[in-house]
Amino acid sequence: MQNETGAPSGPGMTGRELYLRLLKRVRPYWRQFSGALAAMVVLALTEPAIPWLMKPMLDGSFVEKDPAIIFWSPILLILLFSIRGIMNFISGVAFEWVAGKVVLDLRKMMIERILTMGTPYFDAHATGSLISKVTFNVNQVTMAATKVLTTLVKDTIVIIGLLAYMLYLNWLLTLAVFMAMPIIVVAVRYLAIRLRRVNRALQQTMGVMTQVLEESIRGHKVIKIFEGRPYEQRRFLERANWVRRYNMKSKVAGSAHMPLVEFVGAAMIAALVYVSTHQTAAGELTVGGFVSLMVAIGLLFSPLKRLTGINQPLQKGLAAAESVFSLVDEQPEADNxxxxxxxxxxxxxxxxxxxxxxxxxxxxxxxxxxxxxxxxxxxxxxxxxxxxxxxxxxxxxxxxxxxxxxxxxxxxxxxxxxxxxxxxISYVGQDSVLFDDSVAANIAYGAVGEVSQEQIVEAAKSAHALEFIQHLPDGFDTVIGEDGVRLSGGQRQRLAIARALIKDAPVLLxxxxxxxLDTESERYVQAALKTLTQERxxxxxxxxxxxxxxxxxxxxxxxxxxxxxxxxxxxxxxxxxxxxxxxxxxxxxxxxxx
Missing domain, CATH: 3.40.50.300 (P-loop containing nucleotide triphosphate hydrolases)
Incomplete structure (x- = not known):
């Protein structure tokens, strides 16, 4: 099966399996995670306390004129919101720290796997797609690992607490009001399936777009010479437009629950106002009880919307986790x-x-x-x-x-x-790969273990590279740019030869x-190769x-x-x-x- 961009797509592990595997990555940081969860639980428990304070505060202050309640009510409110602020800060910082460590661990796993993959794997997978997995997809995972979990824990406790208080206050009215809840559950289930599929396609398309961009940057000289700018612009914009479309589809599916929740909520409030007004008039419900019930249902709105809204970040995170773990699970090259x-x-x-x-x-x-x-x-x-x-x-x-x-x-x-x-084995190719590092680091790259400055200088001298290195701005410490772009072709080849000399392997490819190369560069390189091939x-x-x-x-x-x-x-x-x-x-x- 393929999506509209031509990128392969298909189902992987179930959402439950992915999420459980993702949570295992949190296990090394269980202390910080537990502390964050504890702070989140305390924060959640303070939410039902707000409407709970409303009833005695209103009835005691405005109806009964109780001096003790008039004195203690503002103090309790300040204390309550101080606790909420502290717990919110602790949980937010702790969860962010855990999320950062999880992303770092996943990136470590991914780069370790990439560096152990065999050449056929790289033949079959675009560079841009791999870059996108390590940079973009892995960031989406944190949304499922931490943000979704915090919303799930906090808002579930808040909703349970508020519902428990509302049932305690007036159970018959509360049950009648929440008859419409199954509608939200069914809608959220449908949207979850849609979001997972859209976000999987989005991340695959992002990889394709990254690949096109990387090729445009790497091949900028060819593009200029062969007037390929219109073609590359068109090619990139086609992929970018698919990214936009998938983002839009994800946003539409993710936002569809909001009008539903608000409509159901409005119906709930309307029913509550209608029934509770009659109960208040009949003396079955006090003014404080009515306001407390209204505050509780008002506070219920935000966590309910957040809880139904976690589908979008959850499905993004699960689609990203599927992509990340598919790379991590690849078999490295055989080393039997x-x-x-x-x-x-x-x-x-x-x-x-x-x-x-x-x-x-x-x-x-x-x-x-x-x-x-x-x-x-x-x-x-x-x-x-x-x-x-x-x-x-x-x-x-x-x-x-x-x-x-x-x-x-x-x-x-x-x-x-x-x-x-x-x-x-050593290797010197026609297009020698150099790294965006210093001259010395590129030469020493071939060494097994520590290498001295004297060895680096000697290798450069034997490769007929010492003369041009000495004329560089910082000598051996000069950073040569991506793939040695700041050097000539002959200079790059001589650095590659110096790297092979440092390795001193008995077999040379x-x-x-x-x-x-031009004639002069060829003369230097040939002389360096003559040194390199001796006794190899x-x-x-x-x-x-x-x-x-x-x-x-x-x-x-x-x-x-x-x-x-x-x-x-x-x-x-x-x-x-x-x-x-x-x-x-x-x-x-x-x-x-x-």
Whole structure:
């Protein structure tokens, strides 16, 4: 089933299951929560005390002229409202503190789960949708966890207290007045179902809108160059309009109970006035009793409206909880291995390895076998989409092979723990990911444990990055912006190489990073890569002939198959696929070397 935006929708856990699971998140803070509830109970109990004071105050002051009642009535009123103010403050602050801690805990759970998810999960889920869950949806949860609960506890006690007092004062009149209550109950039940469905769709649509916005910001250069502004505006506004529509539907459904409650309340007051006037005239009800009854039913209005009105925040919160817990309940990437790698030489072997991406009807990689000797450089070449990146992604177990085995030093990588496996691997890509932090922090990111300033400087020097770092405004403490936007392409690549040097892993995956650089930047990066690949088993996805011709072994990948392997000159002499590839893909470099 899909909603109007195309986002998937469907029922999850029941509202009761969601709410009970949500309340479990409050358990670590039961002391503060209990204190807040106790203050809320005291506050609620003071509500029926107001009409209870009215009867003796009016009858004793204005009718009987009792001096003691005239003296004590104002004092009791001041004391009563002082208690209400203190209890309201305590409960409000305590509940807000608990709500903040619950949100923090949920966000912690969500980020922990996100960071343990496998690559296929991120392939299938939009970034904006995940961001929306952590930022927007989780805030809605607090409405169900605290605000709804406070309303439920406080206003239920208030209503029970007021009704008990009214029944005590005149039970027959009170029962007659509340004959219309079942109408409200039925209406609230119907609106709850509607609100849950609308708010689930609202949060899914919010995720889609966040994704569109994130893409617009991240791709602003492409949008400008290719005149995509009208299209992106239209795309964003379509989603934003659906958010508005769902908000409106939620508001309409949430507000529909108000006219009903007010109509029923007006009918109740009209009946009360009519009957109680006759009782007062007949001497069955005093003036103080009549006013007290009127005050009680007047005070009953607000908690009754709030209680019937909690459906909107409750269903928003439950829809948000459903979204949050669906993320928390996702299975992390499989980590069934328990062996550890020690004293790694770096021999990598592919033994009849095949792979197919989920939901695809064709293998991305057909059974392929090859071996990388320790300290050697193996280059992967072939047309785009042939399977080169898939091979590189299988080594750190970003994906699990459909068939066959991958071994490091003769050990199947499925037997290794992910931490142990990935600790032996470094990576430098064509689009190196850097973080909005200092230069030093980005270089030290690859270190296991503490790293000294001297190690950072040495890594930067070996990566031919020290010269440009020294010219930055704050040197190693310069913040480089999102994805290193304040640096040039060559500078970013050299920082990525420095990060790999700091890690000092025996296996290196290199998605050749020089193809998009100018000549001078390429010279620096090539020099840094030469340092990096020394004594490391290196798998290179080749984009430059200069990288290929010096490789110890070249693997030619075509349509998911290994069709040729050997050294550069051997493959040229065969006049096969590699020879044709060099003529087409590297023609400007190849002709001068042939």
């Amino acid at each position: 291995g328990n062996r550890l790698l020690e004293n790694v030489e770096g021999r990598v072997s592919f033994d009849a390895v095949s792979f197919r991406y989920p939901a695809m009807d064709k293998d991305a990689l057909k059974p392929i076998s090859f071996e990388m000797e320790p300290g050697s450089t193996v280059a992967l070449v072939g047309h785009s989409g042939g399977g080169k990146t898939t091979i590189a992604n299988l080594i750190p177990r970003f994906y699990t092979p459909t068939g066959g085995r991958i071994l490091i030093d003769g050990i199947d990588i499925q037997e290794l723990s992910l931490i142990s496996l990935r600790r032996q 290199l998605d050749e990073a020089t193809s998009a 088993t290196t798998l290179v996805i080749a984009h430059r002939l200069s990288t290929i011709q010096h490789a110890d072994k070249i693997l030619v990948i075509h349509d998911g198959e290994l069709v040729e392997e050997g050294k550069h000159q051997q493959l040229i002499d065969q006049k096969g696929v590699y020879y044709q590839l060099c003529h087409h893909q590297f023609s400007d470099q190849f002709e001068s070397l042939e």
